[in-house]
Amino acid sequence: MGTSLHDHIKRYVKLTTDEQEILTAHLSEQSIKKKTHLLKEGEICRANYFVVKGCLRAYFINEKGGEQTCQFAIENWWITDYMSFDTQTPSHFFIQAVENTEIVILTKKMQDDLLKKIPALERYFRLLIQRTYAASQLRIKYLFSQSGEERYHHFNESFPEFVQRVPQYMLASYLGFSPEFLSKIRAGKT
Amino acid sequence: MGTSLHDHIKRYVKLTTDEQEILTAHLSEQSIKKKTHLLKEGEICRANYFVVKGCLRAYFINEKGGEQTCQFAIENWWITDYMSFDTQTPSHFFIQAVENTEIVILTKKMQDDLLKKIPALERYFRLLIQRTYAASQLRIKYLFSQSGEERYHHFNESFPEFVQRVPQYMLASYLGFSPEFLSKIRAGKT
DNA sequence: CGCGACGTTGATTTGCCTCAACGATTGTGG
DNA sequence: CCACAATCGTTGAGGCAAATCAACGTCGCG
Secondary structure, eight states, X not given: OOHHHHHHHHTTOOOOHHHHHHHHHHXXXXXXXXXXXXXXXXXXXXXXXXXXXXXXXXXXXXXXXXXXEEEEEOTTXXXXXXXXXXXXXXXXXXXXXXXXXXXXXXXHHHHHHHHHHOHHHHHHHHHHHHHHHHHHHHHHHHHHHSOHHHHHHHHHHHOHHHHTTSOHHHHHHHHTSOHHHHHHHHHHOO | OOHHHHHHHHTTOOOOHXXXXXXXXXXXXXXXXXXXXXXXXXXXXOEEEEEEESOEEEEEEOTTSOEEEEEEEOTTOEEOOHHHHHHXXXXXXXXXXXXXXXXXXXXXXXXXXXXXXXHXXXXXXXXXXXXXXXXXXXXXXXXXXXXXXXHHHHHHHHOHHHHTTSOHHHHHHHHTSOHHHHHHHHHHOO
């Protein structure tokens, strides 16, 4: 159970066998059907989700009623609304399965408990979020410095396999433009 | 020395007197003149900076040669390029003093050492970055959902005192538009 | 098989940028 | 302490990247 998560943790910190057992006892696994919501706007985010297989996304609804995707999580990524998770206040976001997805669930309560028992995991999560935040800093740089078309090509070169996996309208909003515009970029060249 | 940092840490974790001394021994303080650079593009980011008094910013130069401000740090905020700091690779960013600024410096080496000696600080930095990343998630939401004018008004309401503190051209680029446009927004109403 | 979700294409509109010229303010050296 | 330059902010004209709107093609699924 949860072996892919155990492998992931091993890349950052070493756990004793005891600790691994404690860890496992704090986790639960679940299979989620495509389009299922793990979190909805206004709800309090109760867990951090690790993707074993499949794909999740975070999005919100803008004033015109359109979905704006903010973040994707594929295999070996965690996803949550940290603001809501941390402060246990209502979320601004939806979290939804893009595909049928297998996840590991770490609830707030379990995480708090786990981090008290296994200090090494403080380090794991620190390194993890630091890496995630670094990626976010770079993403903001690209949002500010590249045109829509440049962002698409850049993303396409960086994650060619991933572009195939998600509907174009999700990708378009993630990259910060309309689905029609993405369609026109792709018509320009393959 | 570094008392404002000690106070800040106290809000998140408790340290013993011994630990506080170890901490102090790993830090250095410095006064930085306005416009001084702590990091330049292409350099490896060697430290994490805590602002005691004053203001720092991170920016990069876009293809047209203009400065694009990505982040500000005022009193009680840390700032660094986590990507470069973490992996010790060349940075994409500049870090510069907006005002004359007093900082506490925690070098990469000192941080590594410190976190080995004081596990509680792993927790401090985890909570800190988690909070920072949460703010970044929200910022991306606003970048995607609000017009330039809306972002300005929203920012102005959220941080009225701060808007007075930085040149408009820095604020404009932070909010994602040109200084001329900001000028026109302000002409619309006070 | 029919319906709804997704993608395409073209016409039109718009938010914001670019460029340029001109005030205001700051700070620095003579 | 003043003069002058550099920096910063303002204003207006014109332009462009991308949004919006609308209509139509297509595919997958119940």
